[in-house]
Amino acid sequence: MRPEALKPAGEFSEAERDAVYRAIHERRDVRSEFLPDAISDSVLTRILAAAHAAPSVGLSQPWNFILIRDKGVRAAIRAAFERANAEAQALFEGPRQAQYGKLKLQGILEAPLNICVTCDRRRGGPVVLGRTHDNDTDLYSTVCAVQNLWLAARAEGVGVGWVSILHQSDLRRILGLPDHVTPVAYLCLGKVRDLFDRPELEARGWDRRRALGSAVFQDQWGVSGSLPEG
Numbered sequence: 240m241r242p243e244a245l246k247p248a249g250e251f252s253e254a255e256r257d258a259v260y261r262a263i264h265e266r267r268d269v270r271s272e273f274l275p276d277a278i279s280d281s282v283l284t285r286i287l288a289a290a291h292a293a294p295s296v297g298l299s300q301p302w303n304f305i306l307i308r309d310k311g312v313r314a315a316i317r318a319a320f321e322r323a324n325a326e327a328q329a330l331f332e333g334p335r336q337a338q339y340g341k342l343k344l345q346g347i348l349e350a351p352l353n354i355c356v357t358c359d360r361r362r363g364g365p366v367v368l369g370r371t372h373d374n375d376t377d378l379y380s381t382v383c384a385v386q387n388l389w390l391a392a393r394a395e396g397v398g399v400g401w402v403s404i405l406h407q408s409d410l411r412r413i414l415g416l417p418d419h420v421t422p423v424a425y426l427c428l429g430k431v432r433d434l435f436d437r438p439e440l441e442a443r444g445w446d447r448r449r450a451l452g453s454a455v456f457q458d459q460w461g462v463s464g465s466l467p468e469g
């Protein structure tokens with residue numbers, strides 16, 4: 240280790256801490272609220288730099304960001320979504336099927352910018368530190384980049400919607416991805432004025448957020464559902 244690379248961790252002021260938590264809690268998945276205005280290059284660069292600062296297995300930084308503005312490309316993706324979405328709707332039964340049909344689950348054409356975040360499965364060579372016993376850690380790293388992007392976008396007043404109702408094969412064909420590159424996230428981005436104050440799927444009665452206590456166990460699976468002590 241080069242000692243000169245170490246510096247005091249430094250404390251966040253209360254306002255800085257509040258801002259971080261605000262971005263986390265006020266981040267939303269956006270499908271309909273996109274404004275048509277272009278995202279400026281400086282804002283986009285900051286958002287992408289935040290994504291690119293994500294943790295990655297063995298520092299392999301396996302992501303790429305494909306910026307998609309072309310209307311023809313977006314129309315092809317939108318058509319692929321429509322096909323996949325019809326298949327998805329058929330998988331739900333009873334009243335859920337009709338309820339699903341009423342949800343808007345993408346803003347591919349309304350958002351001025353789409354970004355496909357991909358993972359290069361060869362990045363870092365055949366043996367990557369930390370990936371030796373879990374080959375999917377490159378994909379997890381890429382998802383970390385997506386989350387950084389999503390949070391930075393919130394702070395910049397830019398909405399992000401993740402569209403996963405797409406056959407990977409369609410994405411590969413339309414975007415010309417080589418076999419060793421996996422599309423991880425297809426994102427729609429645009430400035431927003433209004434945002435839901437809670438997940439839209441909750442506001443529309445599809446599902447509810449679960450209490451933190453139901454997600455936390457002590458020492459073993461399911462031993463208790465209480466919050467950690469401390």
Ligand SMILES: Cc1cc2c(cc1C)N(C[C@H](O)[C@H](O)[C@H](O)COP(=O)(O)O)c1[nH]c(=O)[nH]c(=O)c1N2
Nearest residue numbers: 266267268270343344345401402403404438439440
């Ligand atoms: C991996 C993955 C994939 C998808 C999503 C998210 C993630 C993490 N979400 C968004 C999802 O519905 C949303 O995050 C939750 O409903 C919680 O809402 P907020 O993100 O808090 O607004 C999402 N939303 C949507 O309308 N269409 C989609 O295809 C997807 N796909």
